[in-house]
Structure formats: structure tokens, C-alpha cells
Amino acid sequence: MNEPRPPTPPITSLGELGLIERIARIVGSTSVVVGIGDDAAVIDRPGDAYLLATVDMLVENVHFRTVSMGAGELGQRAIEINASDIAAMGGAPDYALISLALPPHLEVAFVDELFEGLLTSSSRHGVQIVGGNLTRTAGPITVDVTLLGSITKSDLVTRRGACIGDVLAVTGTLGEAAAARILGGLDSQSDESELADRLTRPVVPHARVAEGQALARAHLAHAMIDISDGLSTDLWHLCEASEVGVVVEEAALPMTSRTRWAASQLSRSAVELALSGGEDYELLVAIAGADLPKARQLGIDLTPIGRVVPHSNGLSMRSADGSERELRALGWSHF
């Protein structure tokens, strides 16, 4: 029963990071290798591999709209965003549990397509769907995927471990998912309809599992995180965990011409999309500069975007003209 008590502030007053910190304090420390606060939990067990466990929920009208994302794409995305968390530890995703809350009036075909999408991405990453849960809801469609993975113990990479002097580098490009999401909210009457169509279609991310594993096996990554909330926020997470600072070179941020075009159409700065757009599902890696060629030899295309500096220097971004400004965590926050 709810006992009468004075009202307390809403969770929005804490912000997402504040809420996570509060929960971590309540839960306390655990005896696992890595608990709350990294991409995946790392659990010790007999043998030479850790168990990795992560969960990510997609809620209708928060993470997707059924008018702009088909059920198949939704299913793929639900696996990819979790596989990305496993990739960020250098691990292999192995098993998935699918927990669904569905409105009773939902069409059977939606469920069929959702599972076809879940299977498409599961097959891509060698994941087996082994169980789950179904429940009715009067609310939004909710897809919650738990992914279990594994990693050779000596190969584990976490958010900790970035060293002063390391290069910060990213896989792929940044900002395109954000551009697509924002453009998807517009009625594009542009002549560049093909481009617009390509951009307004949600980009199904492909988790960088192979890249994460290769970097971990070769012991090239000192620290790693996947860019899900936006580069600035995930940079902040990595720097906090590693107790370091960073200087990002604005001109180095990798963006496609499509993203730059989209930013101009939106009268937004492309850099802003790259920093705070989120949903890139690329890897952000701290690596010794001398090891960058080794990563390239492994076929991993890493773009250096900055340098690790002492924690006291904080996070900053250097513009093309050499001026520096503070880099704040401006990415996605749920609360």
C-alpha cells in the first residue's frame, strides 16, 4: 500500500545520469567483475571466458514510431543495439531473451515481421534466441532484449583504461542516425527525394561486433564504449570511468556528405549532430597512437578524433581555428 508521505521530486529533476547514480548507490557494490555502469555486466565463471549480460528496451513513441519503422526493422534494431553493448566490451553475443509488451489489437503480421527482424540480426551475429516473455499492455509496444555474450578473460575491454596520450578514435561515421531521425519528422517536398528518402528511413545500425572483437583480441583497445547516446555523452562516460580528460578535434569528426547536407537542410550544425545526435552505434576507442596502423592491418577503419589528456583538463573541443571550448555531455538523456 502507498503509505502517506510527503511528495518527493520527479525523477526528471535528477536527470538520467543522476538517477543511475542514485540506483547504483542503493544497489551497492557487487562481487561481479563489472557491474552497473558499463555497457554490459561482466560475470566471472569457471573456464577462460567471462559471461557478459546486457539489456536494452525499445518503447514505441520514445525510440520508434510504427509509421516510420517497420516491425522487421524494429526487430533488427533491438538485437543490434544490444550486440553493440557486447561489442564495446570486445565480446561475442551468444544468446537472446525477447521480452515483449504488446497491445491486444496488434496484428499477427507485426509479430511475424518483428521476429523475422530479430532473427535477421541474430543470425548476422551468431546469436540464438533462447527464451523470453509475452505480456499484454494497454500502452506502447515495448521490446526488451537481454543479450548474453562471452569474452576470453584476458581480452576484456571496459570503459576504464584510457591512458593520457592515447588517441581517441571511432569506427564509421557520426550523426547520420540523428539526421535521419530529425528529417523523418519533416514533410520533405524537396526535389532531392531519393536522398531525403534515404535519410528519413531509419538507419538500421549494424553493431561493430567484428571490430570490437578484433581490437580486443589484439589487445589494441585500452578502453572502449559504444556511441549510443551521442559522442559527447559517451565520451563523458569513458572519461569518467578512466579518470581522464579529452581534447576532440572538431575538423576530425567523421561525417558523410549526406549528414552535412541534412544538417544544412535543418539549419543545424553538422558537428552538433555528430556530437549529440546519438544512435550511431559506432565504437569509441582509446588506443595508443603507434597502434593505429595495427588496427588498420586488421581491416578496422578507425578515425582519430582527439587525444586523451589529464582528468583535470576536462573535456574540450578544438575548432579548426585552434580555439578550444568545453565539451559538455549533450547527448540523449531519458530524464
Next chain:
Amino acid sequence: MNEPRPPTPPITSLGELGLIERIARIVGSTSVVVGIGDDAAVIDRPGDAYLLATVDMLVENVHFRTVSMGAGELGQRAIEINASDIAAMGGAPDYALISLALPPHLEVAFVDELFEGLLTSSSRHGVQIVGGNLTRTAGPITVDVTLLGSITKSDLVTRRGACIGDVLAVTGTLGEAAAARILGGLDSQSDESELADRLTRPVVPHARVAEGQALARAHLAHAMIDISDGLSTDLWHLCEASEVGVVVEEAALPMTSRTRWAASQLSRSAVELALSGGEDYELLVAIAGADLPKARQLGIDLTPIGRVVPHSNGLSMRSADGSERELRALGWSHF
């Protein structure tokens, strides 16, 4: 994008069991020991223990109402219902991931109390909370817990394995959670207010982890399932998996006097509450009759409720007067 296609039936047309069967067909067979369709997935790994994995979601206004269930009770329940699934395999629950969808206006105190409840039940069962996920929602509060457990490989118990001639037995009593749930919807002006209050308070289940483990370790249970959807439905699951039938003795169903009183207040049959109420979170066990005393020696209070018969005999219930009638799966179905 949603391609135009003819509308298909709603998922309610399949029913929950039909929907699960459809999903299991799409997903196909896996190489794990036990996949979709038992209480928990059973995953092989090096060493002498299997990994167990289960997930259960609680959705506001489907599984609970905040006016009648405090956040602390909700947190306990979210762990207990998952621990019950691990208990049904004979396993030990070890690690939990907590995935939450929360409305932004929710009070901070709700989250505090929720995690205190999660911790209370986690501590009770030796579970560590190792990770999770937070997301905003405009819809119902949603608490999705993934629980990982373990069991010595030779001790694993599943829904398969019930033998013709086995006794079917249950831990604890049946129907009280259903009585509380139904009474909770009434404005009780009864003089028996203490009794009513006790009944209208949601019963926080205590998962039968110790009992499940003891039965498994002693190799006494041929098959086991937890009673979450109601005895009749879970009996049906066990019989389908074991390819057997059952005769249940109506007079043997264990019910408290409170449940019988509640049924009379509701003008309902107490037997109906026991059969189809659900949320008992007791264990249903198929055991050799000769082994019942051994279970008692282990301190496990099992009540025999019927006998396993050939599959072709189906599921039936014998009344006190000796008449038999078909026993249908009448428990909780989400769709």
C-alpha cells in the same frame, strides 16, 4: 516502412499459447539444452553447471496498480516471479538485470522504494543486481527483470519427465493470490475488516527456491513447473511437455480457510480460484509416490493432488462423489 499489405488478424485471435507456438516456429530450434517453452532457458557451458536464463515483465494496470501495490512490493514481486522460474528448474538464482520504463513525472521515492524491494528479494535468494536499463515512457510503469541462474547439470529438472503413475504434488496452498486480487477490486465494508485487509493486500510471493533446489539435488522430481498462470494452465503445460495426462482430486487441492472464505464472499467456487486464479508461485512436481516421504524428510511439505495417467486419457478432475470431468486450461492468458 510499413508496406501496404492486407490486414491480418489481431494477436488475440491466436491466444497466448497460439502466439507462443507461432513465435517458436519462426525462431526454430536452437542448440541450447532447453529453449523457448520451459520456465527458463538452459544453456550449456564448460564446467559442471548449466546457465539458466529467464525474463518476466510487470506492466502497470495489467500486473499491478500503484494504488494497491507499493513500489517496494512491486520490486520484491519482480524478483520473486523470476526466481520462481529458476526454482522450477531446480536451480539457484544468481544475477539480475533490471530494465525499467518510467514516466518522467514519477517520484524519486518510487524508484528508491522499488530498488529497496528489488534488493530485499534479491538478498533473500542470494541474487546480485549487476546491470539494467532505464528508459522514459508515456505509458505504464514497466519493470522487466532478467534473472540468470545455475544448476548442476545432472540435477536439471524440466517440464518433461513426468511418468505414468507419478504423483502430482504442490508446495504451499493455491488460490489465495487470486482471492486477494479479486477482493482488492471490491469496496469491502465487511465487519471482518482485518481479514479483508489481509486478503486485499497483494500477497508478495516467496519463490520456492530452497524447495526446488532440494528436490532437484535429491533427484526426487521427475518434472517440475511453477504455478504462475493458474494450476489448470500450468498442469496443461507440464502434461504437454511430458506427453502425459492427469487426474486431479478436487478434494485434495490445498486451500486456506481464508481463501475459502474469500471465495464465499465473492460467490465464487474456491476450487475455481485454486485452478485458475494464478500468481500462486508454488511448485507443481511429478514425483514417484514412494518418494513423497523422502521429500518430507527434506522438510518439503508437498500436498499430493493427483496422479499422472497416459496422454490419451487427457486432463481430468475427480470430484468427491467420484465423478470425473475434463480439466481445461482456464488460467491466465494474456491474449
